[in-house]
Amino acid sequence: MTKDEEKRIAGRAALRYVEDGMVVGVGTGSTVAHFIDALAERKHLIEGAVSSSEQSTRLLKERGIAVLDLNSAGDIPLYVDGADECDAHRCLIKGGGGALTREKIIAAVAKTFVCIIDAGKRVDVLGRFPLPVEVIPMARSYVAREIVKRGGQPVWRDGVVTDNGNWILDVHHLRITQPVELERDLNQIAGVVTVGLFAQRPADIVLIGSEEMR
Numbered sequence: 001m002t003k004d005e006e007k008r009i010a011g012r013a014a015l016r017y018v019e020d021g022m023v024v025g026v027g028t029g030s031t032v033a034h035f036i037d038a039l040a041e042r043k044h045l046i047e048g049a050v051s052s053s054e055q056s057t058r059l060l061k062e063r064g065i066a067v068l069d070l071n072s073a074g075d076i077p078l079y080v081d082g083a084d085e086c087d088a089h090r091c092l093i094k095g096g097g098g099a100l101t102r103e104k105i106i107a108a109v110a111k112t113f114v115c116i117i118d119a120g121k122r123v124d125v126l127g128r129f130p131l132p133v134e135v136i137p138m139a140r141s142y143v144a145r146e147i148v149k150r151g152g153q154p155v156w157r158d159g160v161v162t163d164n165g166n167w168i169l170d171v172h173h174l175r176i177t178q179p180v181e182l183e184r185d186l187n188q189i190a191g192v193v194t195v196g197l198f199a200q201r202p203a204d205i206v207l208i209g210s211e212e213m214r
């Protein structure tokens, strides 16, 4: 089975958590694109979606799904999103697609966070995938120096500007054995907007696309 097939199966499987009348939080990425395709089949039954990126907003609108403003949407019972890595405690690295800040906001608001991944994303220890950190542009060098002090090797995602007008550092060579503590520590560096570690608010449910899930 190809990786994309696993993503498609996971994306479709998330549909079982969608209930009539819901506002559905929608993440970003290629796995979520499969979820959006599946969600389109229920578009007349849900109230609408709140979107974590311009990319997902475009996809949702193309498929005729109403996109709502998070500030006026009320409760978000369900958030469906992918991840770059996932450990046994459902802690995640996210932000490979650069949408980590809005993703973290919707994950925080949502009652249930369903994470959809292909099998290659499951790891014992987070950190093989470089950890994305969104930074205010003027703080890039300072934040990078602070990360080096903590043993990481930050690489500027040159040329990428987030939906919020910020920049991203991808931090290599971290072996994340204490994700909650690291998330808290990196969050308090001046100039950091969001750390792509989802440990203080992990996923509630992880769906890994597989043959058995078909």
Ligand SMILES: O=C(CO)[C@H](O)[C@H](O)COP(=O)(O)O
Residues within 6 Å of the ligand: 027, 028, 029, 030, 031, 032, 081, 082, 083, 084, 093, 094, 095, 096, 097, 098, 099, 100, 103
């Ligand atoms: O965090 C993300 C975007 O910021 C994505 O969920 C993550 O990068 C996984 O993407 P894909 O489903 O394309 O493998």
